Amino acid sequence: MYKLPANLLEAYLDALTVLLLGRGSGRSFTLAASSAAQEDVGCALAAVAPHAGCQRLELDVRQAGVTSFNLVPGKRLSSLPHVRRMRVRLDGSTMGRFSLPMPRLEELSLPETRKNFAPLAAYCVWVSQARNARSAPFPALRCLSVTTAALVWHTSTMLALEHLGVKLYYPHAHLNVVLPASGALPSSLTSLDLDASTVNTLQLMEQQAAPQGEELLQDRLVHTNQLAPLLSAACRSVRQLALTIAEPPDEEMADALHAATRVTNLRLRFTSREWAAQGATRLYCSLLGGMKLLRTLSTDAAQRLDNPAALATLPLAELAIEGAAALPSIAPHTPRLTRLELVGCSAEGLHSAEPAVRQALHGLTALRCLALGGQERFSGRSRAETAAEAGGMQERHTAGMAALRALLPAGCEVQAAEPVFNLL
Secondary structure, X not given: OOOXXXXXXXXXXXXXXXXXXXXXXXXXXXEXXXXXXXXXXXXHHHHHOOOOOOOEEEEEEOOOOOOEEEEOOOOOOOOOOOOOEEEEEEOOOOEEEEOOOOOOOOEEEEOOEEEOOEEEOEOEEEEOOOOOOOOOOOOXXXXXXXXXXXXXXXXXXXXXXXXXXXXXXXOOOEEEEEOOOOOOOOOOOOEEEEEEEEOOOHHHHHHOOOOOHHHHHHHOOOOHHHHHXXXXXXXXXXXXXXXXXXXXXXHHHHHHHHHOOOOOEEEEEOOOOOXXXXXXXXXXXXXXXXXXXXXXXEEOOHHHEEOHHHHHHOOOOEEEEEOOOOHHHHHHHOOOOOEEEEEOOOHXXXXXXXXXXXXXXXOOOOOOEEEEOOOOEEEEOOHHHHHHHHHHHHHHHHHHHHHHHHHOOOOOEEEOOOOEEEEO
16 A cells, blocks of 8 residues: 655645644535545644634545444543534445544535446445543534445434435445434434435446346345334434435335324435336325324335325325326325425417316415426527527417416416527
8 A cells, every 4th residue: 555655644644734824714624535545634623622713624535445434432532522523435345434523513414426427435434432542423413414335323322313324325235223222213303305326327237237137127226124123213302304215115114204203394306317217116195194293205216105095194284296297197186285396397389288187286275385496498509590599489488488377376486597508
């Protein structure tokens, strides 16, 4: 492994100290660890630690041949007392271990990156308490966001957590959450985002000697039911929930959904270019029956919601869906909607939609806002061609807006983007 020469490292740390002590210096420090050994990274962090001016820390740890990155207490570095926000990037062959005390840390993020059509995420993230430690290493942590193939998390390390985001990557995903005796996550946790995907993207497998048939399918399976224990542990307090559904919910996942009685905002994800081909997974709306406070529901595949009549028992006021195809089956059971967002729909497109769609809109008598997320676009080869098309598109947009207002209750606002015209 390449190691920085001692004199170069010393000069680097001296320069770092000058920057941190200088007037007007920033509060952010970025360290690309791809060119430094673990012990040299420790030296750099030890130099950062005493300075109150460094409150944001970014570590880029992508080292060829390195399988572990340990942010743990030691003789040189016992804590990072001033850091409030930390972002760490690890590649698919590195395990990151985190137990270094950071008493003021509020946000910890381990995001993914992409390279050659594939996501790069940590091979494993291990968050635990250091040996012989008497207190939690992250007592002020409010937001934890982790993207990895394997997560080992001792929840006692953070007792003030408000937002938790976990994204697992298959085919080698593993989740091990060590809960307290109560079996529940901290009561402060109100926002939960549970996601999953696969590293075997279609683009990547096309570039390689991809397996075929059943073998290809197995390499791209995503088991979102593995996330059920996390949802179950958070169901007593979580109010905002985002959840990926890539397989039929099993009994444990169904029970966790039904027990999430305090959820007021729910986002369901069904589609992904990486794993959508493994089957059109569906969700019975009756599984949401315990969410008696649910006011906002959004999904990228409303047509996969079975038995939408079960939505009638929920106090839904806001709904966001992709397209309008599923609207006729959902609208009759959501009469109290005050806001409807149709992602990917334009005024012109909605005006020319099936009669059942227009009838469904007309039946939403409590609606106060219709937001359309689509936009008509045209790219012409000449100014004359673009100008000619622009006039027609603008007229159709205006006509569509007028027709929608006629369908909707008086006073309902319609939010729709104007058409866009470009020259090639």
